[in-house]
Amino acid sequence: MSGIVGYGVYIPSYRIKVEEIAKVWGDDPKAISRGLVVNEKSVPAPDEDTATISVEAARNSLKRAMIDPKKIGAVYVGSESHPYAVKPTATIVAEAIEATPELTAADLEFACKAGTAGMQAAMGLVDSGIVEYGLAIGADTAQGAPGDALEYTASAGGAAYIIGKENTVADFEGTYSFTTDTPDFYRREGRPYPKHGGRFTGEPAYFKHVLSGAKGLFNKMGTEASDYDHVIFHQPNGKFYIRAARKLGFNEEQYKTGLLTPVIGNTYSGATxxxxxxxxxxxxxxxxxxxVSYGSGAGSDAFSITVNDRIEEVREKAPKVGELVANKNYVDYAVYAKFKGKIRMS
Incomplete structure (x- = not known):
């Protein structure tokens, strides 16, 4: 099977603390932090959107892949906050990294799992021999209505993966998906903020799909939790992530590295x-x-991956997640509201 040839990330530097948001709406910040397992979140600058985040992540993935971008035959950008309703983000990215014109490109949307859906599509094209390399990106500048619980978690960031067969840093062993029509979260065309069906959010939505996706992969691969050194789940909040990990038999050493929600919030398509x-x-x-990703609506994509020796050759060639997490500048609620366009003229 194919594998990851290069990967890159981008996280905006601006942050807002849970206490700052809670102060505006009269909530108890300690209860929020404890209940959601989130302390602060990333905030996109006024000149940052899904396209700019995707371009930065893609450029960083090329630094590690060390390939000619003209060899990329497919570009997929998964997001639920594409800057244009009609105009692909993927073509902007492809042009910016000088991969055009001989390639296929498309935007994908499946709530928070559109990025992993792009990874699967790229894997298929590479494994079939149709393209030499595919680029899959998951990125978002997530929306949360003023005063809504999503304001505490909806953040911004993204990651890009170049998928191919030669000179991989990690190899896909298998993938498995689990999908149903579960209406736990949605946003209609033209609406600025999403709606969430509270009673659907946990058990029939997130946990049913994440756990089923993971167990389906276990069965397909003949593995169990103890066979893995690391595990990552979609993280709408830290609480759901940890609960899913423990339900499947993973311990803290296995799940802690991928848990980013406490420090940057939920980056939606960028989370997994x-x-x-x-x-x-x-x-x-x-x-x-x-x-294991999760997207409302609802579905999960699960992957089994083995890291190989080349990871140590390329790791330092682009910014690491921890470096971008540490690069932060705090804003108050007024600046946050301005950056996110929450203040609108009637």
Missing amino acids: PLGLAAVLDIAKPGDRVMA
């Missing part, structure tokens, strides 16, 4: 890809990794 990148930043050759 960023968590995987954080693991690749520290993984040793031979380590086995499991990654």
Whole structure:
């Protein structure tokens, strides 16, 4: 099967603390932090969007892949916050990294798992021999209505993966998906903020799909939790992530590296890809990794991955997740609201 040839990430430097948001709405910040397992989140600058985040992540992935971008035959950008309703983000990225014109490109949307859907599509094209390399990106500048619980978690960031067969840093062993029509979260055309069906959010939505996706991969691969050195899950909040890990038999040593929600919030389509990148930043050759995404609506994509020796050759060639997490500048709620366009003229 194909593997990861290069990976790159981007996280905006601006942050807002849970206490700052709670102060505006009269909530208890300690209860919020404890309940959601989140302390602060990333905030996109006024000149940052899914396209700029995707371009930065893609350029960083090329630094590690060390390939001619003209060899990339497919570009997929998964997001639920594409800057244009009609105009692909993928073509902007492809042009910016000088991969055009001989390639196929498309935007994907499946709530928070559009990035991993792109990875699967790229894997298929590479494994079939249709393209030499495919680029899959998961990125978002997530929306949360003023005063909504999503304001505490909806953040910004993304990760890009170049997939191919030669000179890989990690290899795909298998993938498995689990999908149903479960209406836990949606946003209609033209609406600025999403709606979430509270009673659907946990058990029939997130946990049913994440656990089923993971167990399906276990069955397909003949593995169990103890066979993996690291595991990553989609992380709408830290609480769901940890609960899913423990339900499947993983311990803290296995799941802690990929848990980024406490420090950058939920980057939606970027969440699982960023968590995987954080693991690749520290993984040793031979380590086995499991990654399970989740997208409302609803579905999960699960991957079994083995890290190989080349990871140590390329790791330092682009910014690591931890470096971007540490590069932060705090803003207050007024600046945050301005950056996110929450203040609108009637």
